[in-house]
Amino acid sequence: MHPTEHMSEQLDNPHSQRPDIDWFAGRRRYRHDGADVDGSMNVVQTNVDVIVVGGGLAGLVVAAELADAGKRVMLLEGQSKLGGQALWSLGGLFLVNTPEQRRLGITDSVDLALADWLASAEFNGGANDAWARRWAQSYVEAAATDLSPWLRSMGVSFFPLVQWAERGGGPADGPGNSMPRFHVVWGTGPGLLEPFLRRVETRQAENLIDVRVAHRVEELVMDGGRVAGCLLHNTVDERSHAVHADAVVIATGGIGANHELVRRWWPDTLRDAPADMLQGVPDHVDGSGLLTAQQAGAHVTNIDRMWNYPEGIAHHTPVWNAHAVRVLAGPGSLWLDARGRRLPPPLYPGVDTLRALRHLTTTGSPHSWLLCNHRIAAAELRLSGSVHNPDLTNRSIVQLLKRALPRPAEPIQAFIDRGLDIVTADDPHTLVARMNALVGDDLIDEHELRRQVLAYDRQAASGFGNDAQLAAISTARRYLPDRLMRTAGNQQILDPSARPLIAIRMRAFTRKSLGGLQTDLSSRVLQADGTALPGLYAAGEVAGFGGGGVHGHRSLEGTFLGGCLHTGLRAARGIQTDMS
Numbered sequence: 140m141h142p143t144e145h146m147s148e149q150l151d152n153p154h155s156q157r158p159d160i161d162w163f164a165g166r167r168r169y170r171h172d173g174a175d176v177d178g179s180m181n182v183v184q185t186n187v188d189v190i191v192v193g194g195g196l197a198g199l200v201v202a203a204e205l206a207d208a209g210k211r212v213m214l215l216e217g218q219s220k221l222g223g224q225a226l227w228s229l230g231g232l233f234l235v236n237t238p239e240q241r242r243l244g245i246t247d248s249v250d251l252a253l254a255d256w257l258a259s260a261e262f263n264g265g266a267n268d269a270w271a272r273r274w275a276q277s278y279v280e281a282a283a284t285d286l287s288p289w290l291r292s293m294g295v296s297f298f299p300l301v302q303w304a305e306r307g308g309g310p311a312d313g314p315g316n317s318m319p320r321f322h323v324v325w326g327t328g329p330g331l332l333e334p335f336l337r338r339v340e341t342r343q344a345e346n347l348i349d350v351r352v353a354h355r356v357e358e359l360v361m362d363g364g365r366v367a368g369c370l371l372h373n374t375v376d377e378r379s380h381a382v383h384a385d386a387v388v389i390a391t392g393g394i395g396a397n398h399e400l401v402r403r404w405w406p407d408t409l410r411d412a413p414a415d416m417l418q419g420v421p422d423h424v425d426g427s428g429l430l431t432a433q434q435a436g437a438h439v440t441n442i443d444r445m446w447n448y449p450e451g452i453a454h455h456t457p458v459w460n461a462h463a464v465r466v467l468a469g470p471g472s473l474w475l476d477a478r479g480r481r482l483p484p485p486l487y488p489g490v491d492t493l494r495a496l497r498h499l500t501t502t503g504s505p506h507s508w509l510l511c512n513h514r515i516a517a518a519e520l521r522l523s524g525s526v527h528n529p530d531l532t533n534r535s536i537v538q539l540l541k542r543a544l545p546r547p548a549e550p551i552q553a554f555i556d557r558g559l560d561i562v563t564a565d566d567p568h569t570l571v572a573r574m575n576a577l578v579g580d581d582l583i584d585e586h587e588l589r590r591q592v593l594a595y596d597r598q599a600a601s602g603f604g605n606d607a608q609l610a611a612i613s614t615a616r617r618y619l620p621d622r623l624m625r626t627a628g629n630q631q632i633l634d635p636s637a638r639p640l641i642a643i644r645m646r647a648f649t650r651k652s653l654g655g656l657q658t659d660l661s662s663r664v665l666q667a668d669g670t671a672l673p674g675l676y677a678a679g680e681v682a683g684f685g686g687g688g689v690h691g692h693r694s695l696e697g698t699f700l701g702g703c704l705h706t707g708l709r710a711a712r713g714i715q716t717d718m719s
């Protein structure tokens with residue numbers, strides 16, 4: 140049977156008209172008993188209990204926890220180093236009722252957080268959401284109890300100013316965080332990885348963990364209906380082996396770098412995927428582990444739910460294909476579509492990602508613009524990721540204090556200087572000419588843009604006004620971290636003393652997968668009939684961060700790294716229980 144036939148049987152496919160893709164084209168093909176169809180397979184005898192596939196955050200958590208419990212683990216990583224996407228990440232975690240929140244006067248609880256989660260997720264009540272819903276409750280409870288003390292016990296600390304990500308903007312029972320919950324690890328993603336890498340290294344020295352980098356898993360080995368090991372390919376010496384163990388954990392991440400897969404399963408609630416979509420994840424996020432597990436009989440759900448962003452700019456020094464960096468903007472810039480029209484309220488930066496993406500794709504805009512000036516850029520513009528926040532990543536107070544300087548942060552300035560997606564000018568006429576030149580089309584009408592900006596500026600100057608964005612700025616300024624780090628106040632865009640004017644062309648980019656392998660609360664991978672596939676477990680993004688879709692349709696942010704920690708812990712506990 141052709142692999143795509145197998146897949147269309149298994150995938151929960153609401154879009155049967157979507158084209159088939161030969162996922163396995165160009166890859167080696169194996170029989171499930173481990174023999175290479177082209178010749179004999181070298182079966183390496185190992186004495187490990189568990190094989191963990193993928194050395195990102197989720198895989199590291201599972202490996203460290205199992206080794207601490209005395210299990211012998213083989214950790215297989217396709218790249219030359221461990222860490223996965225978390226190395227690049229900002230290290231933001233969705234946590235509930237923490238000391239940091241309380242110090243800022245925030246009263247949070249499981250009930251409030253779960254209400255926000257469910258309103259954002261919009262679970263459909265169908266079979267594919269049943270486990271996801273249970274995982275959502277389980278994650279929120281862990282985020283309010285175990286997760287933060289556990290991390291602190293390993294030396295992880297948090298930046299004291301809790302950020303308010305994805306804050307919604309509709310009615311009180313609508314999507315979004317009703318309060319700040321985004322806890323940035325002091326040291327960002329690398330700081331979060333540190334204790335797990337240290338633990339793995341320690342257990343490696345004690346021969347409890349066998350770490351093999353540059354080893355890609357290409358297929359799972361089956362034995363009597365049970366997953367009994369995997370076939371792996373050493374990408375250095377180009378040799379392949381089969382290794383056996385009592386249990387295999389898939390922790391290979393999502394599909395964000397697999398454009399074919401992303402386009403095929405692009406959410407129906409959005410219009411067509413933009414042609415020139417950028418990529419916000421490293422190339423290794425290719426969905427190979429998901430497909431490998433599915434080929435062995437795992438059930439994949441909600442694969443058409445994704446968390447992609449509209450605010451991407453092309454990296455001036457790309458590390459991966461179509462490398463996108465996310466612009467994190469405060470409330471003071473005007474967000475315009477490709478024709479220079481303001482997005483409707485409440486679509487300001489950082490408010491409702493899915494709705495903004497939906498708006499932009501349905502208006503057919505290939506890109507949008509963020510319009511601000513030098514003063515707003517200095518106070519409000521940041522970029523996501525560990526690399527672009529060297530102050531937090533290097534845990535440097537001195538660098539952090541530079542955020543108060545009246546000039547754009549150095550990483551932003553580097554993008555301004557290269558001018559790839561950013562244009563600046565001292566007057567509106569030149570700015571519009573440069574915006575149109577950048578896209579090669581006179582899409583923006585200078586007269587109309589001026590009219591909108593002048594109307595906004597008049598109200599910003601008056602201190603009153605009925606523009607909903609100015610109300611959002613006032614609300615933000617009542618929250619200390621926003622006042623200190625994220626708002627320039629009622630700043631007029633055309634203020635001559637705040638120039639140059641700055642326009643940033645932003646494009647949609649792929650980032651997180653919300654669907655994945657369906658798992659029960661012990662991270663056992665389920666089959667289409669709801670029974671566990673014996674011997675197989677999954678953690679992290681490949682498992683839709685739990686249950687094949689814990690987020691439903693939306694994330695409250697910080698739930699991805701948090702989801703890796705939670706599903707990784709659950710997988711380790713589940714395996715120990717099943718083996719005892």
Ligand SMILES: Cc1cc2nc3c(=O)[nH]c(=O)nc-3n(C[C@H](O)[C@H](O)[C@H](O)COP(=O)(O)OP(=O)(O)OC[C@H]3O[C@@H](n4cnc5c(N)ncnc54)[C@H](O)[C@@H]3O)c2cc1C
Nearest residue numbers: 193195196197217223224228229231356392679680699700
């Ligand atoms: C720039 C950036 C910023 C982010 N910021 C945040 C944030 O602030 N907060 C948040 O919650 N989330 C954030 N995220 C998302 C978060 O980092 C990821 O969702 C999370 O790290 C995924 O972890 P994972 O272990 O499931 O998968 P990954 O990190 O993708 O790790 C999977 C590993 O498996 C390996 N692998 C894949 N296939 C195979 C195979 N066939 N054989 C062997 N190995 C394989 C890969 O090489 C990789 O190392 C960010 C992501 C990026 C890129």
